[in-house]
Amino acid sequence: MKNIGIDSISFYTPEIFLPIKTLAKERGISYDKLNKGLGLERMSVADINEDTATFCANALIKLFIDNNLNPKEIGRIYLGTESALDSSKPTSTYAVEVLEEKLKNKFGDRSLKNCDVLDMTFACIGAVDALHNSLDWVRCGNKRKAIVIASDISKYELNSTGEYTQGAGAVALLITENPRIMVINDLWGIATKSESDFFKPRRSFKKEKLLDELINSLEIDKDRKSISKLLSNSEFWKDSNNLVEVYKEEPVFDGQYSNICYTNRMIEALDHFKSQKNTNFLMDWERIIFHLPYAFHGRRMLFKTWLNWIEENNLLSKLEDELNESKQDSKDWYKKASKSKIYRQFIINKISCGEKASTQIGNMYTASIFMSLLSMLSNSYLNNIKLDQKQIGFIAYGSGSKAKVFEGVIQKNWQTKISQIKLFKYLNSRKEISIENYEMIHKNELKKSITNLNTRLSHKETGGNDLGYRRYKLN
Numbered sequence: 024m025k026n027i028g029i030d031s032i033s034f035y036t037p038e039i040f041l042p043i044k045t046l047a048k049e050r051g052i053s054y055d056k057l058n059k060g061l062g063l064e065r066m067s068v069a070d071i072n073e074d075t076a077t078f079c080a081n082a083l084i085k086l087f088i089d090n091n092l093n094p095k096e097i098g099r100i101y102l103g104t105e106s107a108l109d110s111s112k113p114t115s116t117y118a119v120e121v122l123e124e125k126l127k128n129k130f131g132d133r134s135l136k137n138c139d140v141l142d143m144t145f146a147c148i149g150a151v152d153a154l155h156n157s158l159d160w161v162r163c164g165n166k167r168k169a170i171v172i173a174s175d176i177s178k179y180e181l182n183s184t185g186e187y188t189q190g191a192g193a194v195a196l197l198i199t200e201n202p203r204i205m206v207i208n209d210l211w212g213i214a215t216k217s218e219s220d221f222f223k224p225r226r227s228f229k230k231e232k233l234l235d236e237l238i239n240s241l242e243i244d245k246d247r248k249s250i251s252k253l254l255s256n257s258e259f260w261k262d263s264n265n266l267v268e269v270y271k272e273e274p275v276f277d278g279q280y281s282n283i284c285y286t287n288r289m290i291e292a293l294d295h296f297k298s299q300k301n302t303n304f305l306m307d308w309e310r311i312i313f314h315l316p317y318a319f320h321g322r323r324m325l326f327k328t329w330l331n332w333i334e335e336n337n338l339l340s341k342l343e344d345e346l347n348e349s350k351q352d353s354k355d356w357y358k359k360a361s362k363s364k365i366y367r368q369f370i371i372n373k374i375s376c377g378e379k380a381s382t383q384i385g386n387m388y389t390a391s392i393f394m395s396l397l398s399m400l401s402n403s404y405l406n407n408i409k410l411d412q413k414q415i416g417f418i419a420y421g422s423g424s425k426a427k428v429f430e431g432v433i434q435k436n437w438q439t440k441i442s443q444i445k446l447f448k449y450l451n452s453r454k455e456i457s458i459e460n461y462e463m464i465h466k467n468e469l470k471k472s473i474t475n476l477n478t479r480l481s482h483k484e485t486g487g488n489d490l491g492y493r494r495y496k497l498n
Contacts, residue, residue, distance in 0.1 A: 062318030103150025148421025190385020212296025
């Protein structure tokens with residue numbers, strides 16, 4: 024059996040952030056609730072000249088440069104995203120277009136012309152699907168190399184219950200034989216069930232109703248003949264479709280219901296994994312990496328499953344001794360147990376190092392699980408923690424809904440690759456923005472970008488067959 028997995032990692036997050044303390048004050052929310060309860064400190068904010076493709080391109084360029092990659096050796100670049108820029112053209116093609124321009128002087132024009140490029144979408148698990156698929160592809164060939172990217176912007180309505188979890192960025196993974204960071208075992212626990220916990224529908228509005236609302240709100244006296252003339256002459260209104268379809272990045276969601284879906288799919292996927300390989304998750308996994316909609320989400324979703332794990336390992340009595348009461352004694356036993364020393368120690372040992380980057384970035388959708396991995400590895404490197412040959416468990420989730428459980432083994436030279444990345448140094452160097460600028464960016468009202476980025480959105484074409492096509496610029 025070939026050893027296939029992650030050889031190198033790169034990342035990109037926006038250079039600007041909003042402190043959660045600033046947002047909490049503006050919204051009248053307790054900062055302690057967001058910070059101590061959810062683990063939130065900073066929110067990455069995409070500048071006005073950034074999008075999913077620029078994130079993807081910046082992470083790709085860094086991966087190529089840091090690892091001196093030859094584009095002729097890369098057989099596929101698969102992107103997982105739920106922030107696609109087009110309903111037809113893959114966002115990854117924009118990013119590869121920028122990458123080829125960057126590599127042109129060294130490798131000539133169209134250096135990736137024989138590379139398979141694709142987007143995969145399934146809410147926050149899409150990039151894990153891209154990883155799963157690419158691992159199989161590398162395994163089936165001889166010395167194949169693939170790149171998997173996760174790139175997203177997490178955006179919610181202003182003043183909504185999801186607003187303070189927002190974030191943005193990308194993570195890119197080089198997948199090879201005999202990888203230097205992690206071998207990923209060819210074993211997957213999967214659970215799927217169609218749910219409505221989170222989705223981004225096309226909203227439909229009748230044109231005549233919209234126009235009537237506009238005229239009435241502006242108190243304009245218009246007769247039917249004038250309205251008909253407007254409808255026939257206006258580029259927007261004359262379209263033959265009676266409906267206006269609007270796509271919004273802000274989702275329709277139910278947070279509590281999504282937590283239930285996350286937990287149920289996670290349990291089903293763990294059971295499916297265990298049915299294929301008898302696994303003692305508590306003892307066998309040195310660390311557990313989660314999809315993190317917010318930093319402390321994994322520890323919250325896992326708690327009752329952890330109770331089952333300690334019972335299976337004959338450790339429940341230790342918890343009951345600490346609480347001085349049995350599991351059946353009181354209704355608030357579970358609440359006490361979730362705050363117990365034994366569970367807190369489990370979090371410190373297995374989970375917390377993977378949360379640290381999320382506290383500084385926010386929800387990255389598809390990229391959050393891979394940023395959690397990078398956070399764990401970077402924190403372990405900085406603290407000289409030995410992980411060689413340790414087994415790492417992954418719990419991925421995508422609303423809609425699906426969970427995947429898989430595991431990997433850290434390789435002996437992992438530190439040499441992680442030492443180059445300097446994740447936390449970068450996160451500490453970003454620029455703080457005001458609540459006013461944040462809200463203007465959110466509402467697309469800011470006219471001038473705050474940062475001068477290396478790779479950035481230049482403009483969108485305004486006419487002809489190029490209408491809406493995005494153009495990007497490299498410094």
